[in-house]
Amino acid sequence: MLIAAAVLFLLLRLLPGDPANALVSVGADPEQIEAARRQVGSDLPIGAQFVRYLGQLGSFDHGASFVSGVPVLEEIGRRLTLTLPLTALAFTCAILIALPLGILAAVKRDRWYGSLISVISQLGVAIPVFWIGILLVTAFAVKLRLFPSSGFPTSGWRDPLAALHQLALPILTIALVMSASLLRYVRSATLDVIGSDYLRTARALGAGYGEALVRHGIRNGAVPVISILGIELASTLLGAVVVERVFSLPGLGSMLLSGIEQRDYPSVQGVLFISTLLVLLVGFAADLAQRLVDPRLRGPSGGRS
Amino acid sequence: MTALSARANRAHRSVLKATTAAMLLLMGVAPAVSAEGGPDATISIGSLYEPQNLDNTAGAGQGINEAFNGNVYEALFRLNDDGSVSPSLVKDYTVSEDGLTYTFTLQPGVTFHSGDPLTSADVKWSIERVTSPDSKSSRKNSLKPIASIETPDDATVVIKLSSRSISLPYNLSYVWVINDAAKDLQSTEDGTGPYALDGWQRGSQLAVKRFDKYWGPKPENGEVVFKYFTEATALNNALLTGAVDIITSVQSPDSLAQFKDNPDFTVAEGKSTTKLLLAYNDRVAPFDNVKVRKALARAVDDKKLLEAVWGEYGTLIGSFVPPTDPWYVDLTKVDAYDPESAKALLAEAGYPDGLTFTIDTPNYDPHPLAAQFLQGELAKVGVKVNINVITANEWYTKIYKAHDFQATLQEHVNHRDIVFYGNPDFYWGYNNPKVVDLIKASEEAKTVDEQTEKLKEANIQIAEDAASNWLYLYPQIVVSKKSVSGYPLNGLNSQFFAYGIKKAD
Numbered sequence: 001m002l003i004a005a006a007v008l009f010l011l012l013r014l015l016p017g018d019p020a021n022a023l024v025s026v027g028a029d030p031e032q033i034e035a036a037r038r039q040v041g042s043d044l045p046i047g048a049q050f051v052r053y054l055g056q057l058g059s060f061d062h063g064a065s066f067v068s069g070v071p072v073l074e075e076i077g078r079r080l081t082l083t084l085p086l087t088a089l090a091f092t093c094a095i096l097i098a099l100p101l102g103i104l105a106a107v108k109r110d111r112w113y114g115s116l117i118s119v120i121s122q123l124g125v126a127i128p129v130f131w132i133g134i135l136l137v138t139a140f141a142v143k144l145r146l147f148p149s150s151g152f153p154t155s156g157w158r159d160p161l162a163a164l165h166q167l168a169l170p171i172l173t174i175a176l177v178m179s180a181s182l183l184r185y186v187r188s189a190t191l192d193v194i195g196s197d198y199l200r201t202a203r204a205l206g207a208g209y210g211e212a213l214v215r216h217g218i219r220n221g222a223v224p225v226i227s228i229l230g231i232e233l234a235s236t237l238l239g240a241v242v243v244e245r246v247f248s249l250p251g252l253g254s255m256l257l258s259g260i261e262q263r264d265y266p267s268v269q270g271v272l273f274i275s276t277l278l279v280l281l282v283g284f285a286a287d288l289a290q291r292l293v294d295p296r297l298r299g300p301s302g303g304r305s
Numbered sequence: 306m307t308a309l310s311a312r313a314n315r316a317h318r319s320v321l322k323a324t325t326a327a328m329l330l331l332m333g334v335a336p337a338v339s340a341e342g343g344p345d346a347t348i349s350i351g352s353l354y355e356p357q358n359l360d361n362t363a364g365a366g367q368g369i370n371e372a373f374n375g376n377v378y379e380a381l382f383r384l385n386d387d388g389s390v391s392p393s394l395v396k397d398y399t400v401s402e403d404g405l406t407y408t409f410t411l412q413p414g415v416t417f418h419s420g421d422p423l424t425s426a427d428v429k430w431s432i433e434r435v436t437s438p439d440s441k442s443s444r445k446n447s448l449k450p451i452a453s454i455e456t457p458d459d460a461t462v463v464i465k466l467s468s469r470s471i472s473l474p475y476n477l478s479y480v481w482v483i484n485d486a487a488k489d490l491q492s493t494e495d496g497t498g499p500y501a502l503d504g505w506q507r508g509s510q511l512a513v514k515r516f517d518k519y520w521g522p523k524p525e526n527g528e529v530v531f532k533y534f535t536e537a538t539a540l541n542n543a544l545l546t547g548a549v550d551i552i553t554s555v556q557s558p559d560s561l562a563q564f565k566d567n568p569d570f571t572v573a574e575g576k577s578t579t580k581l582l583l584a585y586n587d588r589v590a591p592f593d594n595v596k597v598r599k600a601l602a603r604a605v606d607d608k609k610l611l612e613a614v615w616g617e618y619g620t621l622i623g624s625f626v627p628p629t630d631p632w633y634v635d636l637t638k639v640d641a642y643d644p645e646s647a648k649a650l651l652a653e654a655g656y657p658d659g660l661t662f663t664i665d666t667p668n669y670d671p672h673p674l675a676a677q678f679l680q681g682e683l684a685k686v687g688v689k690v691n692i693n694v695i696t697a698n699e700w701y702t703k704i705y706k707a708h709d710f711q712a713t714l715q716e717h718v719n720h721r722d723i724v725f726y727g728n729p730d731f732y733w734g735y736n737n738p739k740v741v742d743l744i745k746a747s748e749e750a751k752t753v754d755e756q757t758e759k760l761k762e763a764n765i766q767i768a769e770d771a772a773s774n775w776l777y778l779y780p781q782i783v784v785s786k787k788s789v790s791g792y793p794l795n796g797l798n799s800q801f802f803a804y805g806i807k808k809a810d
Contacts, residue, residue: 017698022357023364024701026717027443027725033706036364036441067357067364068507069491075507134538141546149542151532154506248534248543250508257535258508262357263698 002057004276005269009053012265018042019066022262040066040265053269062270067262072270075255080274082152083244083251086167087236090174094236095229097179102186106194107213109187118187124180129239133173133246140169150248170247178236185228189221196220223294230286234279342788342808345527350803351540351549353556355508355533358491361481362440365491367718367799371553372511372531374800377418378481378496381409381428381462382474384800386575386793388629388720390475394423394482394497404469404751409462415520417484418494418501425456430485432464432477447476447724450748469749471756475721479798499524499804509533513803524804525791544570550789550808553801555782556670558616564784574618575794577781578627578720581671583664583679583774585712588734591662592711596654598771602640604647604686610678611777614671618780624768625723627778629795631753632723632760636768647686659687665704665713668694672714675776679714705732716779720797723760724748726767735772 020036028036037043041052056063062072101117108114141149147168157163193199193213198220202212241253248254252271259267291297354368361369375383383393392398397410415423432454435442450470455463466473487495494502499521500513512530515523532549534540541560543549554577555561564570583601585592592598611619620628623636651659666676673694680690695703704710717725727744729736740763747759767773781796791805 016702017696018702021698021701021705023441025364025366025441025443026705027446027719027722028441029446030706030730031438032441032445035438039439069358069363070507079508137539137542142542145546148548149546150534150539151543151548152509154504154510154512245535246539248509248532248536248539250506254508254535261696261698 001276001280005053005057005273006050008269008272009050012263012268013046013049015260015263017263019263019265022067022264057273062273063266065259065267066264067267072266075267076252076270076274079250079252079255081156082249083237083240083253085157086170086174086243086249086251087233087240089167090171090178091233091236093171093175094178094182094232097175098182098186101179102183103190105183106187106190109191117183121180121183121187124176125184127177129173129177129242130246132176133170133243136169136173137246150246152249167249170243170249173243173246174236174239177239178232182228182232185225186221189225190217193217193221219293223290223297226286226290226293230283233282233286237275237278237282342810344525346808347528347530348526348551348789348803348806348808349530349532349549350801351532351534351543351552352801353534353537353540353554354799356511359494359502359505360490361479362435362437362442363491364441368533370799371796371801372513373481373494373496373498374798375498375802376500376529376804377494377498377502377513378483379498380478380480380482382478384475384478384720384797386795386797386800386802388631388795388797390478392474393478394428398474404471405466407464407466407473409464411460411462412520413460415497416518417487417497418516419484419487420518421484421486421495423482423497424459425462426459427485428462428482429454429456431482432480434483435480442479444476444479447472448480469751471748471750471753472721500529503528522804525807526803529803529806544784544786547786551783551785551792551806553783554796555784558614558618561618561782561784569787571785571787571790573783573785573794575781575783575796576627576629577779577795578629578722578797579716579718579779579781580622580625580627581675581714581716581776581779582625583675583712583714583776584733585773586708586710586732586734587736587772588708589711591654591656591660594654595770596650597656597660598774599640600647600650600654600686601683601688602771602774603643603650604688605679605682605774605776606642607776608642610675610682613678614674615777615780618782620778620780622775622778624764624775625717625726625773626760626764627720629797630721630723630760631757632764634761634764636765639768640771644686651686651688659689661689661691662711663691663693665693665695665700665710667700667714668696672716675714708732708734718799723764723767726763726772733773735767735770737766737770737772740766740770 018037019040020033020042023036024033041049064071065075105114105117137149140146148166152166153159153162198216199212202216203209240251241256244251244253245257255267256271259271352368352371354366354371356365356369356372358365359369379393381393381395382390384390394412394415395409396412399408411423411425417423434440436445436448436451450466450468451464452467453465457463482497483490484495499516499519501516503512503514505511510530510532512528514528532543534543537556537560540552544552545563561572565572585598587593607621611621621637623639626633664676664679666672676692680692683690704713724744725731726735727741729741743759743763747756750756750759783792783794785792788809789806791807793802
C-alpha cells in the first residue's frame with residue numbers, strides 16, 4: 001500500500017502541468033500565479049511535498065481538493081454511494097447473464113446456439129465499453145425513450161426506483177461487457193468439469209448427467225471462476241470510470257478524471273488510494289470464498305496450485 | 306443430457322422473466338423531470354461548464370459566471386446581453402470633474418439571501434476581495450487604478466482613483482456584491498440576486514430557487530437547474546430526451562442537424578466573443594519579424610477553415626476585436642488570403658526556402674483540427690509545421706507562464722480583451738509602444754468616444770502588425786425546446802441570465 005502510494009505520488013508529479021493552473025485564468029498576473037502555487041504547495045521541492053503527503057497518509061487524512069476546497073474523503077464517500085451500487089448491481093446482472101449462458105454454451109457446444117453464444121461473447125469482449133454505452137443510449141433513450149440518457153437524480157437513493165430507472169442503462173452497459181468475458185470463463189470451467197474423471201465416476205455410480213453436474217461439477221467449476229470474479233469485480237470498479245463519463249454520472253470515476261485533468265493531486269491520490277484498498281478487499285474476499293467452496297484450499301499448507 | 310438442458314433452459318427462462326419484470330417495473334417509473342410550465346416552472350439548463358467551486362475569485366472557472374452572474378450575485382453594474390453596461394445595484398452615480406472620484410448611491414431596500422440588508426460596507430468588502438493578494442480573479446488588474454474606497458454612510462460608496470478609468474463601471478460589472486458577513490464562499494453564497502442557491506451536487510447539477518424578497522422584478526420562472534455534462538453528445542441526448550430545456554452553447558455543428566430539422570426545438574444564433582487564434586511568440590525569431598507574421602496570415606484561408614469546423618456558422622475576423630465591441634472595424638481585408646504574396650513576403654523576410662515551427666496545440670476541439678488545417682495550408686507556401694499536442698493544464702505552465710513556445714492555438718472567450726495587446730509581458734509578447742500607449746490612453750480617456758477612437762486605432766495597428774493570426778469568431782448557438790423562450794442569446798463573458806426564461810404550459 002505504501003509502495004503504491006509512493007509510485008502514485010511520483011507518477012502524478014511526472015505529468016507536465018501544475019495544479020495551480022486550475023485556479024487561474026487568462027489575464028492573471030505572475031504574482032497571482034505564484035500565490036496560487038503557494039496555496040497548493042506546488043512551489044515546494046518534490047521531496048518536501050512527499051514528506052507532507054506521507055504525514056497526511058499516516059493520519060489517514062487525504063487533505064482537501066486544491067480546486068473545490070472540499071475534504072477529499074468526504075467527497076469520495078459521497079461519490080461511492082453511486083459507484084458502489086452501480087458496480088454491485090452491474091456485477092450481479094453480469095453473473096445472472098453469464099452463469100446460465102456459459103454453462104449452456106459448454107454443455108450445448110455442438111448445437112448451433114451453443115456456438116452462437118460463444119461467438120457473441122467473443123464479439124462482446126472486443127467491443128469497447130463506451131461504444132456499447134452509446135449504442136444503448138441511442139436505442140433505449142433517444143429512440144425508444146424508455147430510460148433517461150444520462151445523469152442521476154438529486155434525491156439519490158432516497159427514491160430507489162427513480163435512481164434505478166436512471167441507472168438502468170449504465171448498469172446494463174457494464175453488465176453486458178462484463179458478462180461477455182465472464183461467460184467465456186464459465187464456459188471453459190464447465191468444459192473442464194464435463195471432461196473430468198470424477199464426473200464420469202459419478203455417472204458410473206448411477207447419477208444422471210444433470211445431477212452429477214450439479215452435485216460435483218458446480219463446486220469444482222466454481223473455484224477458478226471465483227478467482228476470475230474477484231478480478232472482474234475489481235476491473236468493473238475501474239470500468240466505471242468510462243461508463244460514468246458516457247452517462248454523466250457523479251461517481252468516483254468522474255472525480256478521478258476531472259482530478260487528473262486539473263492536476264488536483266489530493267483528489268487523484270485519494271481516489272486511487274481508496275480504489276486500491278477496495279481492489280485488495282475484493283481480492284481478499286474472493287480468496288475467502290474460494291476456501292469456503294473448496295475444502296482442499298483450507299489446509300495449513302495452503303496447497304494452492 | 307436432456308434433463309440438464311431442460312433445467313438450464315428453465316433457469317435461463319426464469320432469469321429472463323425476472324429481468325423483463327424488472328425492466329417493466331423500471332419503465333413504469335415516470336422520469337424525474339417536471340414537464341410543467343407557467344410562472345413557477347423549473348427550467349433545466351444543460352451546460353458543459355461545471356464550476357469547480359462557487360467563488361469567482363478562487364479559480365471556479367467560467368461555469369460560475371454562467372450560473373451565478375446576475376442570477377445569484379449582482380454587481381454595481383450589469384453587462385447586458387447586447388454588450389451595453391447599465392446600473393444594477395447602483396441607483397445613481399456621479400463622477401468628479403477630474404474623473405478620479407466616483408460617488409455611487411446604492412439601490413434602497415436590497416436584501417441578501419441571508420436576510421441582511423445591503424450596505425456600503427458590503428460593497429467595499431466585495432471590491433477589496435477581488436483586489437486582495439489572495440484573489441485569483443483575472444479582473445484584478447483592471448481594478449488597479451482604485452486608490453481607496455470610502456463609505457460615508459450606509460447607502461453611499463466613494464471610489465477614488467489614482468488615474469482615470471473610463472471602464473470602471475464596466476469593470477465593476479464583474480465584482481459580485483457579497484454580504485461581508487458571509488463565510489465559506491467556495492460552497493455557499495450570500496448574494497442579492499433574483500435566485501438563491503438551492504443545492505449543488507458536485508459532478509452533476511446546481512439548483513437555484515427564486516428569492517422571494519428580491520428587490521427587482523420577479524423572475525419568469527420558479528427554479529433553475531444547471532445540469533452539467535462532460536460529453537457534448539450526452540448533453541445533446543439530454544435535450545433530445547427532454548431531460549434539459551436549453552443548451553447554453555452548442556460546441557459542434559454536426560449535432561445541430563438533429564435539432565434544426567426538428568419542429569420541437571428552436572436553434573438561435575447569437576453573437577459570440579470567442580476568438581480562435583494562432584498566437585505566435587512575437588519575442589522570438591522568426592515571429593519577431595512583421596513580414597513573417599503577415600506572410601503567415603496571408604497563407605491561411607480562414608474561410609475554408611471556418612467552413613470545415615462550423616459549416617455555415619461563425620464569423621470571419623481580421624483582428625482580435627469582435628463586431629460586438631464598440632471599437633470594431635472590419636479588418637478582414639488586411640492580409641487577406643493570398644498565398645502568392647505570402648511566398649514573396651517570406652522571401653523578402655529572408656526565408657526564400659520557407660521555415661519550420663511548432664504549434665503547441667491544446668488537446669480539445671477545435672484545436673487539433675485547426676492545427677492540421679494550418680499544417681496543410683502553410684505547407685503550400687513552404688512552411689513546415691510540427692504539431693505538439695498539450696493539455697489545457699500544460700498550456701498554462703509552458704505557454705502562459707514560461708513563454709516557452711513558438712506558436713500556439715488558443716480560444717479567447719472574453720469580451721473587450723484587446724487590452725491584452727497593450728501588455729508586452731502577456732504570453733504572446735507583442736510589443737508595439739504605439740499600441741501600449743494607445744491602450745493606456747484609451748483607459749484614461751475623458752469620454753467614451755475618445756476611448757473608442759483610441760482603441761480603434763490600436764485595433765487597426767495590431768491588424769497591420771499581424772500581431773497574431775486571428776482565424777475566426779465562434780458562433781454562439783443556443784438550442785432550446787420550442788416551449789421555452791426569453792433566454793439570452795449572446796452569453797457575453799459566459800453569462801446566462803435565467804430570470805427572463807419562460808416555459809409555456
